[in-house]
Amino acid sequence: MFKRIMIPVDLAHEGNLERALQVACDLSSHYGAELVYVGVTGETPSSVAHTPAEFAAKLETFAKEETKARGGGSARAHTITAHDPAVEIDKLLEKAATDLGADLVVMGSHIPSRFDFSSHGGHVANHATCSVMLVRDQ
Amino acid sequence: MTDENENQGIPEPEGATDLIETDFDIGQDNIEGRVGPFGFDIHNPVFMISGLSVIAFVAYALIAPTQAGDFFGWLRPALTSTFDWFFLSAANIFVIFCLVLIVLPLGKVRLGGADATPDYSYLGWFAMLFAAGMGIGLMFFGVLEPAYYFGTPWGDEPLGAIRPFDEDGNLIAANVQEARRMALAATSYHWALHPWAIYAVVALALALFSYNKGLPLSIRSAFFPILGERVWGWWGHVIDTVAVFATLFGLATSLGLGAQQANAGLEYVYGIPNTINAQVILIIGITAVALVSVLRGLDGGVKVLSEINMGLAVLLLIFVLFAAGAGVILTEFGRGLLAYAQEVIPLSNPVGREDDGYRQGWTAFYWAWWISWSPFVGMFIARVSRGRTVREFITCVLIIPSLVCILWMAVFGGAAINDMVANTDDSAVMANVITSYSPELSLFAMLESLPLASITSTIGIVLVIVFFVTSSDSGSLVIDTITAGGKIDAPVPQRVFWCTFEGLVAIALLVGGGLSSLQAMVISTGLPFTIVLLLMCWAIFQGLRSEPR
Numbered sequence: 140m141f142k143r144i145m146i147p148v149d150l151a152h153e154g155n156l157e158r159a160l161q162v163a164c165d166l167s168s169h170y171g172a173e174l175v176y177v178g179v180t181g182e183t184p185s186s187v188a189h190t191p192a193e194f195a196a197k198l199e200t201f202a203k204e205e206t207k208a209r210g211g212g213s214a215r216a217h218t219i220t221a222h223d224p225a226v227e228i229d230k231l232l233e234k235a236a237t238d239l240g241a242d243l244v245v246m247g248s249h250i251p252s253r254f255d256f257s258s259h260g261g262h263v264a265n266h267a268t269c270s271v272m273l274v275r276d277q
Numbered sequence: 278m279t280d281e282n283e284n285q286g287i288p289e290p291e292g293a294t295d296l297i298e299t300d301f302d303i304g305q306d307n308i309e310g311r312v313g314p315f316g317f318d319i320h321n322p323v324f325m326i327s328g329l330s331v332i333a334f335v336a337y338a339l340i341a342p343t344q345a346g347d348f349f350g351w352l353r354p355a356l357t358s359t360f361d362w363f364f365l366s367a368a369n370i371f372v373i374f375c376l377v378l379i380v381l382p383l384g385k386v387r388l389g390g391a392d393a394t395p396d397y398s399y400l401g402w403f404a405m406l407f408a409a410g411m412g413i414g415l416m417f418f419g420v421l422e423p424a425y426y427f428g429t430p431w432g433d434e435p436l437g438a439i440r441p442f443d444e445d446g447n448l449i450a451a452n453v454q455e456a457r458r459m460a461l462a463a464t465s466y467h468w469a470l471h472p473w474a475i476y477a478v479v480a481l482a483l484a485l486f487s488y489n490k491g492l493p494l495s496i497r498s499a500f501f502p503i504l505g506e507r508v509w510g511w512w513g514h515v516i517d518t519v520a521v522f523a524t525l526f527g528l529a530t531s532l533g534l535g536a537q538q539a540n541a542g543l544e545y546v547y548g549i550p551n552t553i554n555a556q557v558i559l560i561i562g563i564t565a566v567a568l569v570s571v572l573r574g575l576d577g578g579v580k581v582l583s584e585i586n587m588g589l590a591v592l593l594l595i596f597v598l599f600a601a602g603a604g605v606i607l608t609e610f611g612r613g614l615l616a617y618a619q620e621v622i623p624l625s626n627p628v629g630r631e632d633d634g635y636r637q638g639w640t641a642f643y644w645a646w647w648i649s650w651s652p653f654v655g656m657f658i659a660r661v662s663r664g665r666t667v668r669e670f671i672t673c674v675l676i677i678p679s680l681v682c683i684l685w686m687a688v689f690g691g692a693a694i695n696d697m698v699a700n701t702d703d704s705a706v707m708a709n710v711i712t713s714y715s716p717e718l719s720l721f722a723m724l725e726s727l728p729l730a731s732i733t734s735t736i737g738i739v740l741v742i743v744f745f746v747t748s749s750d751s752g753s754l755v756i757d758t759i760t761a762g763g764k765i766d767a768p769v770p771q772r773v774f775w776c777t778f779e780g781l782v783a784i785a786l787l788v789g790g791g792l793s794s795l796q797a798m799v800i801s802t803g804l805p806f807t808i809v810l811l812l813m814c815w816a817i818f819q820g821l822r823s824e825p826r
Contacts, residue, residue: 186304189491224766226574
């Protein structure tokens with residue numbers, strides 16, 4: 140059914156990803172699909188990493204450890220650097236899904252309030268050509 | 278420091294650098310949460326203190342307008358005339374510091390690591406440098422300043438130059454050449470090496486400590502070599518808060534005053550009445566476009582607008598160049614460069630001069646003004662300059678913009694002076710700069726002396742308005758980053774907040790009065806910041822020395 144599952148992760152807010160990660164790992168082992176962890180970072184030092192290179196290394200480790208702990212299939216990490224991540228993230232994730240050839244995107248998502256200002260999952264679900272699964276954080 | 282990094286296993290940014298090891302984690306003092314549908318991620322306490330102190334000062338200016346006006350109206354000139362020697366000397370140090378860095382081997386250090394590649398093309402980069410830092414000033418002073426020095430009857434001629442007009446306003450042909458030369462040299466002095474060196478120092482410090490040393494992109498990071506871990510505490514909070522405060526008030530007051538100027542221009546060109554309502558509408562319009570720009574982000578908004586604006590400005594420049602006679606004006610550019618080269622040393626001499634009106638009233642004022650804007654412009658330049666070597670960076674932030682500014686002044690000022698010489702009695706420039714001082718009309722008065730004035734004046738007004746947008750959007754990004762503790766990926770509603778807040782402050786001060794007094798206050802912050810910048814030079818030197826080359 141699925142060959143490559145993309146899972147966008149925000150390393151600054153790992154806690155919210157719990158359920159999405161588990162679902163992605165379960166699906167990847169069920170379908171024998173490759174997992175691609177995608178992270179977006181700016182070029183200035185952030186709370187996650189001092190440099191884009193450090194960010195990439197952390198994402199790599201994160202991907203390896205989470206997949207192992209949750210019994211996922213094969214996994215790799217994909218780091219995207221951006222000039223202005225706060226506004227570019229939606230478009231970059233949409234593009235990454237296409238570029239990576241993902242056939243499923245599994246994203247963590249919060250329960251929407253009445254006027255949701257920035258729903259990354261909503262954007263990807265609206266625009267990506269592949270299947271998108273939004274996993275609520277509770 | 279290098280050894281510790283290797284032990285900690287922090288990878289190099291791109292190629293070799295010398296990361297600073299600190300106990301501080303970026304974002305450790307931040308508060309995250311949600312207000313209704315909006316997420317936030319703000320630095321505690323910089324965000325709140327900056328916001329509240331801005332509100333407090335606006336309230337002060339509105340509740341006690343006379344007292345605020347008297348106090349700041351006294352403070353600013355008092356500082357610039359008492360400390361003129363200090364401002365002039367400091368600016369000279371910044372220029373020398375930058376020029377020395379170009380030739381020293383330290384200039385080979387690359388911002389972002391030895392193997393980093395530039396984020397932006399030269400064109401996009403230049404467009405953003407100009408649009409954020411100077412565009413609006415070039416529109417306002419390009420005609421005003423050279424015309425003023427040329428014709429001033431108020432005794433503030435630069436270096437006490439000779440006057441080209443006698444007591445009755447008749448032209449003294451023999452003095453024209455020398456007065457014109459000095460007017461262009463004195464104007465170029467305020468727009469070439471010195472201001473750009475001020476911006477370059479701040480920008481270089483921030484870029485170095487952020488991209489190569491791994492510290493957050495915030496003003497306080499440049500003080501790590503001096504204050505050590507204390508920069509993460511109250512020392513740093515104060516530095517960042519003052520930077521936010523100066524940036525926000527600098528932008529808001531120039532937005533308010535700019536709306537008055539744009540409205541005056543609209544009245545002059547189209548007869549649109551000059552009223553508070555029209556000005557408020559202008560501020561709302563400018564803020565709305567700036568909001569769209571910050572929502573579209575650095576590449577999709579700020580950069581695009583900057584490029585459009587630079588394109589328009591170049592068109593206007595070429596038009597004035599040919600309309601006023603390209604041969605004459607290019608000769609003027611050559612003469613302007615030569616005059617600048619000849620006079621820059623006497624003009625920047627801080628002591629033993631008699632031209633108080635010029636030195637204290639103009640030069641020291643400008644230096645304080647550029648310096649009060651330097652946290653904002655410097656931080657913005659740093660944000661877009663990753664991947665350049667120090668040598669490349671200084672050449673492009675110092676030398677090339679200086680040449681462009683001298684050209685601009687020679688073209689716009691030269692055309693204005695030509696008009697004053699050719700039609701002394703009915704020159705619109707003469708009427709609006711010397712006979713009655715209406716600085717905001719000087720550009721349009723000059724354009725009136727050339728063909729197609731209705732088209733070029735419209736371009737002029739559009740440029741003035743869009744340059745305000747490009748300062749406003751980049752300023753909002755800078756304030757947002759500082760108040761988020763150096764994070765550039767704080768939730769988008771925060772930059773919307775600062776952009777809107779800036780527009781509201783401008784409207785409050787415009788309607789209630791207090792624009793001029795608070796602008797005087799902002800310029801006064803130039804004095805403490807001058808000391809800050811001098812310390813930054815030392816910090817840059819220390820920081821560069823430890824970098825692998």
